[in-house]
Amino acid sequence: MFIKTQIADITFDNCLMNAAGVYCMTKEELEQIVASQAATFVTKTATLQSRPGNPEPRYRDVGLNSINSMGLPNLGLDYYLDLLTNDPHQEQRFLSISPMNADDTPTLFSKIKQHDFKGFVELNLSCPNIPGKAQIAYDFDQTQRILDQVFDLYQGKLGVKLPPYFDQAHFDQMASILNQYPLTFINSINSLGNGIMIDDLSMMIAPKQGFGGIGGPCIKPWALANVHAFYQRLKPEIQIIGTGGVTCGRDVFEHILCGASMVQVGTLLHQKGPQVFERLIQELKDEMATYGYQTLADFKGKVQYL
Numbered sequence: 001m002f003i004k005t006q007i008a009d010i011t012f013d014n015c016l017m018n019a020a021g022v023y024c025m026t027k028e029e030l031e032q033i034v035a036s037q038a039a040t041f042v043t044k045t046a047t048l049q050s051r052p053g054n055p056e057p058r059y060r061d062v063g064l065n066s067i068n069s070m071g072l073p074n075l076g077l078d079y080y081l082d083l084l085t086n087d088p089h090q091e092q093r094f095l096s097i098s099p100m101n102a103d104d105t106p107t108l109f110s111k112i113k114q115h116d117f118k119g120f121v122e123l124n125l126s127c128p129n130i131p132g133k134a135q136i137a138y139d140f141d142q143t144q145r146i147l148d149q150v151f152d153l154y155q156g157k158l159g160v161k162l163p164p165y166f167d168q169a170h171f172d173q174m175a176s177i178l179n180q181y182p183l184t185f186i187n188s189i190n191s192l193g194n195g196i197m198i199d200d201l202s203m204m205i206a207p208k209q210g211f212g213g214i215g216g217p218c219i220k221p222w223a224l225a226n227v228h229a230f231y232q233r234l235k236p237e238i239q240i241i242g243t244g245g246v247t248c249g250r251d252v253f254e255h256i257l258c259g260a261s262m263v264q265v266g267t268l269l270h271q272k273g274p275q276v277f278e279r280l281i282q283e284l285k286d287e288m289a290t291y292g293y294q295t296l297a298d299f300k301g302k303v304q305y306l
């Protein structure tokens with residue numbers, strides 16, 4: 001049974017990797033992903049300058065789900081670029097980045113070009129946890145302006161990390177924007193922004209008066225919906241990374257059935273550690289065996305309608 005997958009011209013041994021923000025802040029954490037059964041990794045979202053992020057407590061597990069308002073703590077773009085450009089497998093790696101303002105974008109991309117990074121860039125347009133800043137990709141005009149700017153500056157392999165959309169009209173609008181660019185991939189979805197979870201009489205996390213991004217199995221219906229909505233709408237050369245709600249191999253299977261070429265794991269990885277990939281891969285293979293599928297292509301995007 002083959003669970004190899006491909007994004008652009010790069011083949012991966014399997015379709016699983018970490019989601020940005022989980023096990024990817026430091027070289028040591030990333031080494032644990034490399035040592036695991038995951039096919040590759042994405043870095044923590046890097047900003048031009050390093051950031052301490054939001055005040056603690058800023059992450060809580062709530063059963064199998066999570067709430068976080070990390071606020072993009074990271075070691076700065078140079079740290080991740082140095083690490084990646086010394087990685088013999090850099091062509092398979094994903095660098096997540098986010099501009100903090102419009103002026104950052106040219107500098108971010110000129111640094112990536114200076115370092116001659118050969119992997120994938122995941123442009124995060126969807127962080128819900130920066131106090132005072134909106135999620136960029138909920139503003140369609142701003143998204144278009146950023147993509148115009150980015151593709152003037154950069155011709156490498158680039159994708160965007162999107163927030164969840166909840167309306168068919170928004171799927172249509174965003175897809176018609178994305179289809180105008182030579183994107184390599186999109187990644188759906190970031191956490192469901194601005195939820196609250198309460199413990200006794202208090203919010204569970206401190207930043208933004210308790211409002212934070214939700215991850216884990218409770219977001220899976222929207223993750224699958226976004227993956228499938230974009231699978232139906234995007235030109236076929238834009239591939240889809242499915243993220244959100246994975247707790248078992250069946251969830252990975254469903255992301256692929258909805259059209260994902262690769263699947264990322266956030267909350268579950270945070271809770272269980274990188275050895276969880278071994279179980280997910282075995283369970284995915286078991287699920288494929290149940291249906292007699294030999295390869296991911298046998299069922300990718302082939303969810304049936306009643």
Ligand SMILES: Cc1cc2nc3c(=O)[nH]c(=O)nc-3n(C[C@H](O)[C@H](O)[C@H](O)COP(=O)(O)O)c2cc1C
Pocket residue numbers: 019020021022044045059066068070072096124161189190191214215216217219243244245246264265266267268270
């Ligand atoms: C602790 C934590 C930190 C995160 N940091 C980032 C980040 O830096 N960049 C990003 O694009 N997404 C970030 N995310 C969102 C995840 O990548 C993922 O999209 C989301 O958690 C949904 O997946 P899940 O249901 O598997 O958790 C973070 C999530 C968590 C739980």
